[in-house]
Amino acid sequence: PNTPPVAAPEITVESFTRAFLRELNFGQGVDLDRASANDKYLALSRAVRHYLTTRWLETLRNQYRDQAKVVAYLSAEFLLGPQLENALLASKLDEVARESLANLGLDLDEIRAVEVEPGLGNGGLGRLAACFIDSLATLNVPSIGYGIRYEYGIFKQTFVDGKQVETPDNWLRLGSPWEIPHPENAVEVTFGGRTEAVEGADGARRWIPDWRVTALPYNYMVPGYHNGRVNTLRLWSAKATHEFDLQIFNAGDYAEAVRARTFAENISKVLYPEDSTPQGKELRLQQQYFFVAASLRDFLENVLPDGYDLTKLPDRITWQLNDTHPVIAVPELMRLLIDEKGWTWDDAWAVTQKCFAYTCHTLLPEALEVWSVDLLGRLLPRHLEIIYRINEEFLEVVREAYPGDELRVRRMSIVAEQPERAIRMAHLATVAGFKVNGVAELHSQLLAEKVLHDFAELWPEKFTNVTNGVTPRRFVRMANPGLSGLITEAIGDGWVTDLSQLSRLEPLAEDPEFRRRFREVKGANKRRLAEVLAARDGLEIAGDAMVDAMVKRLHEYKRQSLKLLHIVSMYEGVKSGRTPLESITPRTFVFGAKAAPGYVRAKETIALINAVGRTINEDASLEGRLKVVFPPNYNVTLAEVLIPAADLSEQISLAGKEASGTGNMKFALNGALTIGTDDGANVEIRQLVGDDNFFLFGMTEPEAADLQAKGYDPGAYYESDPELKAALDLLASGAFTGGDKGGAVASLFASLTERDRFMALADFRSYVDAQATVEEAYQDHEEWSRKAILNVARTGFFSSDRSIQDYLDRIWRAEPVTQNH
Numbered sequence: 001p002n003t004p005p006v007a008a009p010e011i012t013v014e015s016f017t018r019a020f021l022r023e024l025n026f027g028q029g030v031d032l033d034r035a036s037a038n039d040k041y042l043a044l045s046r047a048v049r050h051y052l053t054t055r056w057l058e059t060l061r062n063q064y065r066d067q068a069k070v071v072a073y074l075s076a077e078f079l080l081g082p083q084l085e086n087a088l089l090a091s092k093l094d095e096v097a098r099e100s101l102a103n104l105g106l107d108l109d110e111i112r113a114v115e116v117e118p119g120l121g122n123g124g125l126g127r128l129a130a131c132f133i134d135s136l137a138t139l140n141v142p143s144i145g146y147g148i149r150y151e152y153g154i155f156k157q158t159f160v161d162g163k164q165v166e167t168p169d170n171w172l173r174l175g176s177p178w179e180i181p182h183p184e185n186a187v188e189v190t191f192g193g194r195t196e197a198v199e200g201a202d203g204a205r206r207w208i209p210d211w212r213v214t215a216l217p218y219n220y221m222v223p224g225y226h227n228g229r230v231n232t233l234r235l236w237s238a239k240a241t242h243e244f245d246l247q248i249f250n251a252g253d254y255a256e257a258v259r260a261r262t263f264a265e266n267i268s269k270v271l272y273p274e275d276s277t278p279q280g281k282e283l284r285l286q287q288q289y290f291f292v293a294a295s296l297r298d299f300l301e302n303v304l305p306d307g308y309d310l311t312k313l314p315d316r317i318t319w320q321l322n323d324t325h326p327v328i329a330v331p332e333l334m335r336l337l338i339d340e341k342g343w344t345w346d347d348a349w350a351v352t353q354k355c356f357a358y359t360c361h362t363l364l365p366e367a368l369e370v371w372s373v374d375l376l377g378r379l380l381p382r383h384l385e386i387i388y389r390i391n392e393e394f395l396e397v398v399r400e401a402y403p404g405d406e407l408r409v410r411r412m413s414i415v416a417e418q419p420e421r422a423i424r425m426a427h428l429a430t431v432a433g434f435k436v437n438g439v440a441e442l443h444s445q446l447l448a449e450k451v452l453h454d455f456a457e458l459w460p461e462k463f464t465n466v467t468n469g470v471t472p473r474r475f476v477r478m479a480n481p482g483l484s485g486l487i488t489e490a491i492g493d494g495w496v497t498d499l500s501q502l503s504r505l506e507p508l509a510e511d512p513e514f515r516r517r518f519r520e521v522k523g524a525n526k527r528r529l530a531e532v533l534a535a536r537d538g539l540e541i542a543g544d545a546m547v548d549a550m551v552k553r554l555h556e557y558k559r560q561s562l563k564l565l566h567i568v569s570m571y572e573g574v575k576s577g578r579t580p581l582e583s584i585t586p587r588t589f590v591f592g593a594k595a596a597p598g599y600v601r602a603k604e605t606i607a608l609i610n611a612v613g614r615t616i617n618e619d620a621s622l623e624g625r626l627k628v629v630f631p632p633n634y635n636v637t638l639a640e641v642l643i644p645a646a647d648l649s650e651q652i653s654l655a656g657k658e659a660s661g662t663g664n665m666k667f668a669l670n671g672a673l674t675i676g677t678d679d680g681a682n683v684e685i686r687q688l689v690g691d692d693n694f695f696l697f698g699m700t701e702p703e704a705a706d707l708q709a710k711g712y713d714p715g716a717y718y719e720s721d722p723e724l725k726a727a728l729d730l731l732a733s734g735a736f737t738g739g740d741k742g743g744a745v746a747s748l749f750a751s752l753t754e755r756d757r758f759m760a761l762a763d764f765r766s767y768v769d770a771q772a773t774v775e776e777a778y779q780d781h782e783e784w785s786r787k788a789i790l791n792v793a794r795t796g797f798f799s800s801d802r803s804i805q806d807y808l809d810r811i812w813r814a815e816p817v818t819q820n821h
């Protein structure tokens, strides 16, 4: 067991070339002359992997030797993005690989383009998890990510006649060089059945499940940046169990046996594409329990040494719950300790409530997960019993603290009674977690004041904030080599792991030569974007127009429709003669957004954006000054090209609805100015960059809440603002839809003017005025560059390294808070 790992190959062009050719010949079984693009990609990836593997093994050995406290990040989603470039950067191979390939007549970028990114997440939450494991590794924190290896990630979006069509994302099809399966660490996960009493045990019951699956782990390397650490991301894949198969085969029903196998393997088949409205689907609960049960068992059996004293578990681990999706881990740990280890209820609870911390990522009430008791009881009968008892004891605590306040008891209960009996996962997470955090200052404040108010009153010390961040490796260093070079030339390369150093750029905002070079980089990034959009989607954009980007999931609260109204209004202004064409700054509006397949209004909005875009792009009278592009299938790969090219970042959610946003941070760090509401992390961005360098508009959260309470009357805005009316009327006239006034047009018009929960019309005037300020500011190139550089210089705070440091200080190293009953 003490054999040191084989040393990594030397970082020289010659040894890299050998490693690459070896993989090509012996791994892929082809000659260089006959190798396909995919052969080259796989061989290159495996060659790069070699260099990191030694470090990986070392990290694992040290971890085992030190028995240090581990952070386990439990997340149903990890939206990793392409792996090859990240691995090249982390292993310091980027230049060597490029040269080695060039010597062989190959182009690194061409090979990189073959990679299909693992899209194992929906949006913000999944991408945040990926940034966090990057920072955990870079900050040298012993940690492990646990999640699901979906066979199909987020659907691939295409447009047919401007309408979204989803096709399966078969990302594993061409082989997946970044994962290593570990069948020897497979664990069993059971479901269904019933429970029965156990003689004389305090709280223990016996669970007799009626079906089981094997959870097969696949390990992914998570390299720290130039620090020699390589952490592990362990994703679970469902396999039918042998035992199960045999039983049914022996019973002679071959077809049934095959069907059962498929049933079991369905668990990790596909990522659910809803990112805010839980569908209450049984398969989703199966997924959640599947990965959580496997992860807990893995930690207890494979990470902890044999015979470990589990009363000390909180010294060895914090399970960080990424939203409520993994919360079923709480009753699972209770079950393991009580039913399998023979602990008393009180001992088990004392340990359990020191092991978990919960991060909430939303404010929308409909996004809070709830599982019907019927479903939960059928799938996990023992867990339901445990949840009931946790609730009973918790409600005793509430009654003790607030005698006679039964209304409060009902509000706080983990079990909802209406509209059906159901388990409120956020309440369970808050009761069991020793800390609860929101993801931006405003969000954490609203959590404590609104969503979880009763809990924050009972346990104020449990609540804390950790503002989100993004990894500067992927989103600046890799995505924006031009800007990175410029920054490094000015202040050295320490910023890559200490982003606060960007503040040293501040004086350079006043340097005309630096501004000129900054603009040059932005221009080159725009031309790269134009090339990529042409090659990827056949879209044509100017290489030098202002790039105005709104990229994020399509959701009413994010208000893509408000952006659309602005575009229609600009167009209407020109067509009606109100706005002279020459006064308009050439602008390319870029949208990127997937709609949940069942979210009709979101899909209608996509169709309308495409319809408006088409009309505007085809209208020769605009002389190309306005352009609207909506490349399909926005993903991490495209984000890395788009964000560095952007001038203007659209962050226009209704105040109080966007928990944080992380795209907003990526844009600011790449020198785009934000036009945004006082929402989520926009608040902190504006505080840091200063009012002069941020285009603020719209109601504040209290104003929005007031208006909602008073009664929002969209018709009044429609009637009283002639420009708004003209824009809406133009849309409603069918001018963009070939005369069609029904369907999406009528539906969006009605929703905006009659009953919009997100009050887009209320913010229209102030949005359009802010956009006019943008136009004016953009005219002055020097001043705009100055502002853009200040955005870069002042947003170092938004590194996910800082977020992880905050998690360490405020949660993972904090004394767990416990409650008694």
Ligand code: 26W
Binding pocket: 123, 124, 125, 126, 128, 274, 275, 276, 277, 278, 279, 323, 361, 362, 367, 368, 369, 439, 468, 658, 659, 660, 661, 662, 680
């Ligand atoms: C289907 C149930 C469901 C509900 C909510 C699935 C997924 C969710 C997520 C919590 C939605 C999400 O991705 N939230 C986003 O999290 C980001 C990272 O913290 C924030 O930056 C975004 O503001 C927030 O919308």
